[in-house]
Amino acid sequence: MHPHGEDPASHALRPASKFKKDYYGGALLVVVGLAAVYAGVGYRVGELAHMGPGFFPVALGGLLALTGLLIALSARGEEPASEEAVSHGHPGGMPDMRGCICIILGILAFLLFGEYGGLLPATFAIVFISALGDRDNSLTEVTLLSLAMCFIAVVVFWWALKLQLPLFQWGG
Amino acid sequence: MIGQSLHDLWFGFGVAFQGSNLLWSFFGVLVGNLIGVLPGMGALQAISILLPLTYVMHPVPAILMLAGIFYGSQYGGAIGAILMNMPSHPPHAVTCLDGYPMTKQGKGGVALGVTMIASFFAASVGIIVMIFASPLLVQIAFKFGPTEIFSIMLLGLLAGSTMSRGSPLKGVAMTIFGLLCGVVGTDVNSGSFRFAFNLPELSDGLELVAISMGLFGVADFLLNVNRMKSIGDTGTLKLSDMRPSKEELKRAFPAMIRGTIVGTVFGAMPGTGPTITTFIAYALERKVSKTPNKFGTGMIEGVAGPEASAHSKTQVDFIPTMSLGIPGDAVMALILGALLIQGIQPGPQLITEHPDIFWGLIASFWIGNVILVVLNVPLIGVWVKLLKVPYKYLFPAAMFFIATGVYSTQNSLFQIWEVLVFGIVGAVLMTLEFSVAPILLGFVLGPMVEENFRRALLLSRGDMSVFVTRPISGTFIGLCALLLMGVGYSAWRARSHRKAMLELPKAPDSAPPAEAVAIGGK
Numbered sequence: 070m071h072p073h074g075e076d077p078a079s080h081a082l083r084p085a086s087k088f089k090k091d092y093y094g095g096a097l098l099v100v101v102g103l104a105a106v107y108a109g110v111g112y113r114v115g116e117l118a119h120m121g122p123g124f125f126p127v128a129l130g131g132l133l134a135l136t137g138l139l140i141a142l143s144a145r146g147e148e149p150a151s152e153e154a155v156s157h158g159h160p161g162g163m164p165d166m167r168g169c170i171c172i173i174l175g176i177l178a179f180l181l182f183g184e185y186g187g188l189l190p191a192t193f194a195i196v197f198i199s200a201l202g203d204r205d206n207s208l209t210e211v212t213l214l215s216l217a218m219c220f221i222a223v224v225v226f227w228w229a230l231k232l233q234l235p236l237f238q239w240g241g
Numbered sequence: 242m243i244g245q246s247l248h249d250l251w252f253g254f255g256v257a258f259q260g261s262n263l264l265w266s267f268f269g270v271l272v273g274n275l276i277g278v279l280p281g282m283g284a285l286q287a288i289s290i291l292l293p294l295t296y297v298m299h300p301v302p303a304i305l306m307l308a309g310i311f312y313g314s315q316y317g318g319a320i321g322a323i324l325m326n327m328p329s330h331p332p333h334a335v336t337c338l339d340g341y342p343m344t345k346q347g348k349g350g351v352a353l354g355v356t357m358i359a360s361f362f363a364a365s366v367g368i369i370v371m372i373f374a375s376p377l378l379v380q381i382a383f384k385f386g387p388t389e390i391f392s393i394m395l396l397g398l399l400a401g402s403t404m405s406r407g408s409p410l411k412g413v414a415m416t417i418f419g420l421l422c423g424v425v426g427t428d429v430n431s432g433s434f435r436f437a438f439n440l441p442e443l444s445d446g447l448e449l450v451a452i453s454m455g456l457f458g459v460a461d462f463l464l465n466v467n468r469m470k471s472i473g474d475t476g477t478l479k480l481s482d483m484r485p486s487k488e489e490l491k492r493a494f495p496a497m498i499r500g501t502i503v504g505t506v507f508g509a510m511p512g513t514g515p516t517i518t519t520f521i522a523y524a525l526e527r528k529v530s531k532t533p534n535k536f537g538t539g540m541i542e543g544v545a546g547p548e549a550s551a552h553s554k555t556q557v558d559f560i561p562t563m564s565l566g567i568p569g570d571a572v573m574a575l576i577l578g579a580l581l582i583q584g585i586q587p588g589p590q591l592i593t594e595h596p597d598i599f600w601g602l603i604a605s606f607w608i609g610n611v612i613l614v615v616l617n618v619p620l621i622g623v624w625v626k627l628l629k630v631p632y633k634y635l636f637p638a639a640m641f642f643i644a645t646g647v648y649s650t651q652n653s654l655f656q657i658w659e660v661l662v663f664g665i666v667g668a669v670l671m672t673l674e675f676s677v678a679p680i681l682l683g684f685v686l687g688p689m690v691e692e693n694f695r696r697a698l699l700l701s702r703g704d705m706s707v708f709v710t711r712p713i714s715g716t717f718i719g720l721c722a723l724l725l726m727g728v729g730y731s732a733w734r735a736r737s738h739r740k741a742m743l744e745l746p747k748a749p750d751s752a753p754p755a756e757a758v759a760i761g762g763k
Contacts, residue, residue, distance in 0.1 A: 090672075090673050090674050091673075091674075093673060094411070094670075094673035094674070094675060097673070098414050098418070101418070101421075102417075105421055105436075108435075108436060109435075112428075112433060112435055113431075113433075116703060117698050117703035117705065118698060118699065118701075118702045118703030119699070119703075120430075120695050120698065120699075121431065122428035122430065122431045122433045122435055123435075124695075125424060125691045125694070125695075126421065126424050126435060126436070129417055129420050129421050129424070130421065132417050133414060133417045133418060133421065136410060136413055136414040136417060137414060139410055140408070140410055140411060140414060143408075143410065163672070164463055164464045164465075164466070164468075164668065164672070165466050165467040165468065167467070168462075168463070168466025168467045169463045169466065169668075171466075172459065172462055172463055172466065172636075172640065172664075173463075173661065173664075173665070175637070175640055176459070176640070176644065176657060176660065176661045176664075177661070179641075179644045179657060180654055180657055180658065183644075183648070183654045183657070184654060188645075191644075192641055192645070195637075195640050195641050195644055196637045196638065196640065196641050197637075199462075199636065199637040199640045200633065200634075200637035202466050202467070203466060203467060203632070203633035203636075203637075204467050205467075205631075205633050206633050210633075210634075211637075214634055214637060214638065215637075218637075218638055218641045221641075222641070222645065225279075226645050226649070230276075230649070232645065232648070232649055233649075233652040234648065234652075
């Protein structure tokens, strides 16, 4: 897996037709598959009767690259299909950038404060920052929501479920 | 023999109905239900949190309470999956596919109602099978060597990956990607690290709960933020909204029966968890349906079948756990652990040595399921209120639940990194019109597929033909081939149809052929 190479902003900004999406999707799989093959070869492949740790990753990587290639190839020459959505009925096109950035920053803030601040600051941070991602939220609403979640964090997770994360801690 | 079983069952009901036992059962169901609804908190977390409580309890109420937690959290997980698209227990990932669209259409109550009926029905069938057929099922399970297990898993993977909406090729690609994710960690045979990127936290592999929360929870928020006002915009939901209409029942009931059969058959097979059974049940529903292209848009069959299979599967799962001491999945392993802590050795002698535990447990399954129904009728109002919470409050709150819930699985912040990465990966893949559910299937089965593949070939000295020449395994491989041919044939037909359409320059206002739609973008 090489998730860091998959920046959602890089290729999806232009109005992507079905053709382009399958083309990029297939290409992405080929890259991931070949990366797995490359890494797998480094783990010693072995042979059928005595497979090394690399055998399975190499086989899977090869298969993934192959299916990726087939997907990219079969994208060629298709007219853009007008089906509304694929997996969960999501609207097509680009997601909202401000919302996405706030959600990602919220998780990163939870990680940071979870490590160096404790449960309460982490809770406040993740709710506050991700709520800011919604354009309809006002600062007061966001603050109240964050405080409410802090209350739940203390009562449900810290007190009732005995979560192993101190409410406050100073430094790691 | 049947008379004896019935007599023992009667004795079991006597044990389960004793005041304190009943009370602990109820307590378990209630707490499990509440914890199960929280995103990121499934049966596994609920049981591990309350396991220490059982150290000081008598064995019978302890095990009854654990069973209650198990049921309660499993049903709670379905609530989260249907109402909020958040599967806290991995088998419910499939329930999301059609349950959540139903909620968006204002039919979330019906989906919950059908889930309740399906789980009660399937669990009842599972219990009956467990009582009467366990000796037989145990014998069949013994016939399964690594070769057979690999073949049946291959069939499961293929059936599961072609179930996604849109191109089957993309489904297969996502399954392979999931299998690759399953490779992460320590190789059991050689002990070497694979894809661990020098991170000690990855030596145990990726965390299932973190992946499913990332792919289904965070990815969903990333795509829907600022695009949705609230999940269900229907005015009010009453108890009566849970009752499916006659038409809906007519569609759900056969699906329920098929799902129950799938769950029961797979329950007896060692090494197959409830996740794969729900995927297979879903694929089956899609195969028998007259409108397979509508799956994923809120088909009631897509909720009833998988839910029924999960519940009958978990019942039957107790057979290998109790009678052989082989747990089918992590939850069963915990229950096994609880038995061992009480000084009870699961095995063939368990039934004769501890009849109060074995039969009491079986009776408590039924009682637990009844409590669940009774409990959730008044609670339904609470659950549906969740829907009316505006999205702008719901998703930040859910982000907190996900982070805290995932943290609690191993008390480690590292799992939250996994949630983040898989959230982004899931959002990218969904934008590229891939369906992410097969990733989970591949991930769950990956380690077992690899292990059995390597073991089978080690035993045959590298001769691949064993998979075809051994009769049980050969049957499964044959079914795989049939499935592939079927998929290929319908794709080819769709393509030639489309070609024909393109050659007629102006096919006037005729609707596109059904197959072309069914195959989606292929």
